[in-house]
Amino acid sequence: MSDKKKNFKLPKGVETPSRFRNTIGKYTIKRSSACISCGLCAELCPYGVHQRYDNYSNPIRPKDHKCIGFKCKENDFFCVDRCPQQALTLRLNPILDTMGDYRWPAEMLLAHFEMAETGDLPKVDLEYDLGNSGGGFDKIRFKTADPKNYIDISDEDIDTSVNLNKTGDGRPEIVISIPCYGGGMSYGSTALSVMTGRARAAERLNTLTCTGEGGYPSELVPYKDHVITQVATGLFAVREETIQYAPVVEFKYAQGAKPGLGGHLLGEKVTPEVAAMRETVVGSSLFSPFPFHSVYSVEDHKKHVDWMKRISPRILVSVKVSTPTDVDMVAVGAYYAGAHIIHIDGSYGGTGAAPDIAKKNIAMPIEYAIPKVHKFLLEEGARDKICLIASGGIRNAMDVAKAIALGADGVVIGTAEIVALECIRCTNCESGRGCARGIATTDPELSKMTTEEWNEQRIVNMYLAWRKQWCGILRSFGMKSIKELVGRTDLLVHLDYLDEDERVKYQPAPQKKMII
């Protein structure tokens, strides 16, 4: 391990406000023309809803997303009551009805915007631990912890690191400081500033991010110690040097967004730069082949792994597969072929363009796959020799903790990172000029909507907020390291498996009919 890593300290959160002038909050506060610009509200509000600058005396539009809402009524600084002109009105923001979906409800989106802005957990009463999907993580809860187990240690003293190489094969033991690394989003699918921003965040947090299958832009080279090179069926820009740059090489056999199908990059996003990187034709849609036509057996797969290991003596090999019925067998096969990491990608996740029929219907949700694989690896006596990474539909810090308690060592995060960059999940990543909000686009104008510094800090902030939640859980169960949580299914309950009198002790699963 390099000195740099040994002395690693987690970064600090830095306030990184939204790119947009009108932020969206759970509550909305309106100022009428009766306002006389006396400035009292700005003096009163400790959350910064009302802002006022010394050299500008007109009232400024309130920052809705900072407002803590009706519960503020109890406070003596409640602006609506204190306004001498009764010029302020507080309401629930009706626009929330039109945002979000069953998996990422509006409040979860807003809470992640807030975490990415402040690096802290939101002060507004937003539900960000549970979605509205009515199953899986949304029905799994941590048991109420016994107060006797609580240990009073600071976040700094809690270990949230994960060792990615447990094989003891002499290759580096790469330790990442948070139990998450970034999922593959290719050059071509996202803006370059997003890729580099994610890589910079990975460096700051001492974790990794992944190139995706679209090649290795030179802008990523400065962060190469934190960038996984993905080898997918398209083999775009997989070259000797891009393998040698990487600490980890990831074979993408399948992906949760579209299990059983190859990567999709629709024609409009294949700009001259993307085409040059992938050595393809501008404007022509790229549907990666499926499967790897060089792999039809575990022996073939071993050949792949050996090939990578020969190219670089320091790399670790990760095998990314989706979740078919026999995912446990596939995982064991990957282990025997010499992989260091088995990465299972559940069917409800993914960021990239995928046929809707595949996203909804093909392969099993990750909640089932984690315990299935974990159990099988245990029975095979292989569990302590391989790092099990889960992804696909892991949305928030609690999902991460639940996935770990179900049996994963760590997780891969894609969607939440781009939500930190203010993705609102409108799902139009693939069409026309790409993402209207400048994240998943290669359009020359739209891709300039973010800077890599802003992207970096927003992602760092979100993970810092998440870490606070993990530390809270660990402390309550008397654990000092997140490694102690792995496979602790005894700490979990599922609402559908509890008797009525037990079930009422836990927060019910949100169930709201939505228009999506």
Added chain:
Amino acid sequence: MPKKYNISVKTTPPRFFPVGKYTTVEFREDCAGSCRECVKKKCIYGIFKENYLHMLSMHDPEYIYNCQSCLRCVQECTKGIFSRVINPEYRELGDEYWNADIIHRTGVQAHTGQVPVSGSGYRGPFVGEGFDSMWTDMSEIVRPTRDGIHGREYINTCIELSRRPRRLKFNKDMSLAVDAPPIFEVPVPVLFRQPDFGVLSNNVLMSIADAAHKINTMMFIRPEDYSEALAPYSDNLIPMLTKDNYREFTDLIQKSRMIEIAFKPGIENEIDKLRSLKEGLFISVGMPLNADAASRSLELAKADVDTLHFYADNHGRETDSENPRFIKEMIREVHLKLVDNSIRLKVNLVFSGGIAMAEHVAKAIICGADGVTVDNSLLIALECRMCYRCRQGLSCPVKLEDVELEYGSQRIVNLMGAWRNQLLEVMGAMGLREARRLRGEVGRSMWFEDLEKENFGPIFGEKKVS
């Protein structure tokens, strides 16, 4: 080598703006008027471009349909005059089964002929009722997937509607010693059925028949709606006859390759009489999908029938039951009854009712169907909004009566093209190259109850809520 089967799609825009999901609301009195930063000019989808039209000529504003809900106008307007709401009309669209989402997606597929693709992962509930409580499997490494969707590997979606001999016998010279019935294939496992409501004008029926002809599938049609104009499509039409009326339609039988006769006790005895009317006639027996369906199917399979056609209700539920089961369970029951009696291979099973999305086709086949029929989706492809006004004799908001043949037929062809490509996606992921191999292949599916039991059972114990 025969030409690969392909459904030729062509962009066919709707005649009316479909009911859009979102609409922006502007509080115009707050607009600065000339701030020069107007977000309307910057919309990347250009939805406000023809904003003036609806002011001038009372058109529906197009941005109700075209808004892609990026929220940039809401968040960037210098005065914050925009907000967004869900279109109240969209909320009311359809009913609890044929919901707004299905109507919207069907419309888009009929427009573009493309597989719906989007980013950002799945957005729906974890599990649902009916077909939504099962997942299809995929292959990994050792069971190779098939690269079908872009034509790199050929996946055959053809099914048969003709009966098969139970066993073959050969003469000494290796010629067949049994009569092998003729083979009747359709290239897609989706047949059309005349919907049981809606504005079924001649134009609508012609459009459906023409689409059936173009993609070479079959359409079930009531004989009383059979007009002269439909005669050119007779090869693709299956008149739905009864024991009592088939003698009145002998002309029609002569023109048809296949007919359907409604089930009645003793119908087995009519089959020979029907066959004597036309040589090589394929015969389907239609019956309600109720508690008797499985036992009836066994009786009929033993008779000389080609296809059994079961009708569930409009929402895919068992009929004649107070506590109806869903079509997926019913298909299992009928299919397994025939499998247990070693006669499944002799007949073909077609199911109607509640088939609303491409995934339903694949899932119905996995449960044991050979093919399915679509009904309401055909109308939705022609822009029907499932408002059921026509049932009360009121006017149709999308003037289905005026549908032009070419437009209507292409919209249906587009929908089928998109559905077939989705079927290829799912089959390719499963590593199957034959729709006929998918039939009853529950091993290539995962069911909610099983997954919960296998994976959560050992952790959480017994399930208390179903």
